Amino acid sequence: MPSALSYELHKLTARLDRAADGLLRTHEGVSYSRFLSLFAVAGGAASQRELAAWLGQTEPSTSRMVGVLAQEGLLAVSTVPGQGNRRVLALTQAGAELVDRCGRLLEGRFEELVKRSGVAYASYQRDTRRLLGQLDAAEQRAAPDRTEAT
């Protein structure tokens, strides 16, 4: 059987995401998924591939989301000659303003929850990052390096 911890994490994340989604939908009419994508671009994700990695999602999912956000006028998508099929992502002014408002709405809520629960933020974050890092390493091993396989 799987570890109890793995599905407790699943449940925690599902409920956190649902709570954030409800807040953003009510006050800004935008889903949490869309906000996260915009926030990642604001934080430096400059291509779809980078954005997918940032979110822990696949590229097709990201492709569709970028299309939607561009159509809504929140995201500017462009290509640069000489850089292959890469798309360059940037927020429009409307997008930047939305991210700002949504950010303010969520600000502090999660920290408040953590504080009330008595969990040490820093150590929980450190552990979460270690798990992510180890997951990267495991996938690295599963998909062996092709540049050496010549």
Next chain:
Amino acid sequence: MPSALSYELHKLTARLDRAADGLLRTHEGVSYSRFLSLFAVAGGAASQRELAAWLGQTEPSTSRMVGVLAQEGLLAVSTVPGQGNRRVLALTQAGAELVDRCGRLLEGRFEELVKRSGVAYASYQRDTRRLLGQLDAAEQRAAPDRTEAT
């Protein structure tokens, strides 16, 4: 802006779920979502409402999943006269065997990941449970008790 920790958790869970899903699909032809539902029933979730709470999902989602699993012959659904509209859930033999095989497949993988990452399983689990508990409390406050509101 939201806490970095909240989206690191989101990303970690998304990738863990995807990894587990790939494994189960490859070896047993079943999705991780379906396995989790069956596993919860094996673990004592005896009605759809309980199952939804166990998974951190809404009741309509659970309703559909139960329908699918029943149709596949993995879950037995019945009603008991005198207990309202409640459905009693139980695994069929095929369901129990599938849960068993899938459980073996996942067994130890997550613990191995945690061990390699250097994270202390017990304390990470304790913190995760505290966060879940606090989230319950917060939702309790948000939806005030109606039995007193008379």
Next chain:
DNA sequence: CTTGCTAACTTAGGCTGCTAAGGTACGAGG
């Protein structure tokens, strides 16, 4: 018996995630 209340479940429609397969832009070698 009918009306109203509560608990539990279902239906309808939309959004977003995934996999598998296909398309596009650039650079290197013939």
Next chain:
DNA sequence: CCTCGTACCTTAGCAGCCTAAGTTAGCAAG
């Protein structure tokens, strides 16, 4: 110029979660 390899993105179709609104079973009061 043509072809191949690499990197990046898209299309098609399916799975599963959500919200809002509706349904069903039991119970209690008139």
